[in-house]
Amino acid sequence: MARTLHSTPAADGFRMPGEFERHAGTWMLWPQRPDNWRLGAKPAQKAFAAVAAAISQFEPVTVGVNPEQFANARRMLPPQVRVVELSSNDAWMRDCGPTFVINELGETRGVHWHFNAWGGMVNGLYFPWDLDAAVAQKVLEIERLDRYRAPLVLEGGSIHVDGEGCCITTEECLLDEGRNPELTKDEIEHYLKEYLNVKKVLWIPRGVAHDETRGHVDNLACFLRPGVIALTWTDDHSDPQYERSAQAYEFLSRETDARGRALQVHKIHQPNPILIQPEEAEEVDIVEGTLPRRPGDRLPASYINFYLCNGGAIVPTFNDPHDAEALATLQRLLPERRVIGIPGREILLGGGNIHCITQQQPR
Ligand code: KQY
Secondary structure, three states: OOOEEOOOHHHHOOEOOOOOOOEEEEEEEOOOOOOOOHHHHHHHHHHHHHHHHHHOOOOOEEEEEOHHHHHHHHHHOOOOOEEEEOOOOOOOHHHHOOEEEEOOOOOEEEEEEEOOOOOHHHHOOOOOOHHHHOHHHHHHHHOOOOEEEEEEEOOHHHOEEOOOOEEEEEHHHHOOOOOOOOOOHHHHHHHHHHHHOOOEEEEEOOOOOOOOOOOOHHHOEEEEEOOEEEEEEOOOOOOHHHHHHHHHHHHHHHOEOOOOOEOEEEEEEOOOOOEOOHHHHHOOOOOOOOOOOOOOOEOOOOOOOOEEEOOEEEEEEOOOOOHHHHHHHHHHHOOOOEEEEEEOHHHHHOOOOHHHHOEEEEO
């Protein structure tokens, strides 16, 4: 039976593990909306299928699909990927899926945050978002896992944890007026501590330039293991990302984690600027209430938007001169994993990348 609990993970001895810890599997959703994905989402569906296939070499993958796309998704996804009917407005499982928490006995529960499409009626990215807002509960029902209903608006892409008491996030995202304008920074931090069971929250000032999420940390920085962070970087002082990454680097380098360790921060140079091409913009339907895709707009491309799975790291590539260096650096930093590059441009055109479309269920 999947119950809704009125306590908190911290009170019950549950914690969010680091993504680098063992997974039971990965959850994804299936893209289809033509006002976010070009050409009726066909290229995006191929890109999502490639990500699911890559992860399924390492651990079980489940993809939730709207009813009208079930047969198509089943045909496009490899047989080892489980396909379940699960309605959603779009396909960002990181953001609308549950945050899984575990305890010392190996039990798993889920945190169901409030979801408002990255800003609700203030600066949200589409309307409505009612189906997305129910995804976390449905996943937990399918898995028969108990659920905590957390009293704040939060997307999974706005947090990373080390599993040992430390969370990284950004002020730009969690203090944004479209999310929890009625809560103070201290109140938000209190909820993060209660629902993730962390002792320390590191508030990085800003995320990646041009990111329509307005500051998701998962495009900027992540834990490779406790005490070790990868950060998107540019050596170009005139790039709008330079100041943001430099500020994050200085901040993280002077901080310690919840156990008092200094953080090691590794820079991963971003790709050259990637702009929406005129034909790509034209291939997206215009719908009132959905953020439009305009030719020439810069996309928030970052190699940090990768996903760690059991024995693997699935990294977006951009057909860019920096791809090889990013993959080689991550392979050096993650010797225990097989680093695999998967083309990320189609996912980026929708507003995120591989990390944004995946959600780990811990073992
Ligand atoms: O987590 C993300 N990066 C998702 C962005 C949502 C994009 C909707 N167009």
